[in-house]
Amino acid sequence: MTNPERIYNFLRERTPAPVCDDCVAGHAEVSPRQQVNPVAVALGLTTDFTRGRGTCSICQDEKLVTRSLRHF
Ligand SMILES: [Zn+2]
Numbered sequence: 001m002t003n004p005e006r007i008y009n010f011l012r013e014r015t016p017a018p019v020c021d022d023c024v025a026g027h028a029e030v031s032p033r034q035q036v037n038p039v040a041v042a043l044g045l046t047t048d049f050t051r052g053r054g055t056c057s058i059c060q061d062e063k064l065v066t067r068s069l070r071h072f
Pocket of ligand 1 (some may be wrong): 058
């Protein structure tokens, strides 16, 4: 699996829970973790995901989170 696939699949599995980039990197095992940001930004531009400030469903921190809107 490529890193974008890992990120996409992880967020989809957690629909509709918001997840921050750090938790996506840790749980989807994406390395280096900086690769999460551009992928999450791109996903946030699609109609299947939203991105913005919110509470991460994993670490409970208030930060930039990405959320899948639809189950497939
Ligand atoms: Zn988090």
